Amino acid sequence: MSDPPGEAPLETPETPEPLAARAGGPHATGERAAPFTRLADVYDAIMSDVPYDDWIDFLLREATARGFRGGPTLDLACGTGGATRPMRDRGFEVDGVDGSEAMLAVARAKLPEVRFRRGDLRTFRTGRRYALIFSVFDSLNNMLDPADFVRAVRRARAHLLPGGLFVFDANTRRGLAELWEQGVAEGATPEVRYRWVHRYDPARELATVEATCHDRHGRFTEVHHERPYDPEVLRRLLRRAGFEAVDVIVFPDGEDATEEEPRVWTFARG
Numbered sequence: 024m025s026d027p028p029g030e031a032p033l034e035t036p037e038t039p040e041p042l043a044a045r046a047g048g049p050h051a052t053g054e055r056a057a058p059f060t061r062l063a064d065v066y067d068a069i070m071s072d073v074p075y076d077d078w079i080d081f082l083l084r085e086a087t088a089r090g091f092r093g094g095p096t097l098d099l100a101c102g103t104g105g106a107t108r109p110m111r112d113r114g115f116e117v118d119g120v121d122g123s124e125a126m127l128a129v130a131r132a133k134l135p136e137v138r139f140r141r142g143d144l145r146t147f148r149t150g151r152r153y154a155l156i157f158s159v160f161d162s163l164n165n166m167l168d169p170a171d172f173v174r175a176v177r178r179a180r181a182h183l184l185p186g187g188l189f190v191f192d193a194n195t196r197r198g199l200a201e202l203w204e205q206g207v208a209e210g211a212t213p214e215v216r217y218r219w220v221h222r223y224d225p226a227r228e229l230a231t232v233e234a235t236c237h238d239r240h241g242r243f244t245e246v247h248h249e250r251p252y253d254p255e256v257l258r259r260l261l262r263r264a265g266f267e268a269v270d271v272i273v274f275p276d277g278e279d280a281t282e283e284e285p286r287v288w289t290f291a292r293g
């Protein structure tokens with residue numbers, strides 16, 4: 024199968040005003056970059072405490088309980104390969120798809136043996152099917168329109184082997200409303216100083232993060248948007264996309280998720 028038409032730009036609706044500037048942040052100026060472009064170089068440094076290994080162990084445990092017995096896997100919206108690596112380390116064959124060439128370049132440098140390709144969540148084609156497709160760290164929340172969300176999960180379903188599983192996490196309304204205390208996350212590593220300002224508009228169900236970073240190349244700001252997906256909405260949209268069994272649970276216990284949970288994990292059988 025030929026390469027997918029995955030060249031469409033990522034979601035970039037206009038933001039009405041610069042949040043970091045409004046918040047009086049120290050990094051309020053600098054280049055405005057498209058989502059997941061300049062950030063790619065410093066993404067791993069900023070995300071160094073993300074528990075990818077624990078997430079993959081949880082994901083494999085819960086997938087095994089739902090019939091997963093091995094086979095090829097796909098990391099969807101794999102970014103820099105944070106979750107691809109632990110899946111590979113546990114002995115699974117894994118491919119990766121992401122919409123950002125910059126994120127993929129970092130992933131390829133870290134995991135040269137993995138087949139990474141560029142593709143949009145809503146249109147991707149890899150030319151093969153998988154026993155397990157996984158997508159972690161809010162990537163499906165980038166689908167700002169539920170119709171796009173359904174397109175994306177339909178593409179995932181079309182890539183599943185019979186009985187295969189699609190697993191992903193998502194921020195809920197509660198999660199996006201309360202993302203960080205005071206709405207600001209800031210820090211410094213040897214590679215980057217960053218200040219990320221967050222706000223949530225419940226009427227539009229739209230979260231906005233203005234991520235300002237200062238790295239060795241200078242200062243830049245990327246504006247990212249997410250739409251929340253609550254457990255009931257996830258079940259409805261997954262069924263609309265043709266999935267039969269849909270469980271929405273919580274890390275790490277695997278209990279059924281309620282609307283009160285900030286982040287939920289969906290296990291859907293195609």
Ligand SMILES: C[S@@+](CC[C@H](N)C(=O)[O-])C[C@H]1O[C@@H](n2cnc3c(N)ncnc32)[C@H](O)[C@@H]1O
Nearest residue numbers: 059100101102105121122123143144159160165
């Ligand atoms: C928060 S990052 C998560 C990356 C990776 N899964 C991880 O856990 O680190 C979200 C990823 O989704 C990708 N993404 C956002 N919108 C996309 C789209 N429409 N199609 C494909 N990838 C997309 C971005 O390029 C980015 O790599």
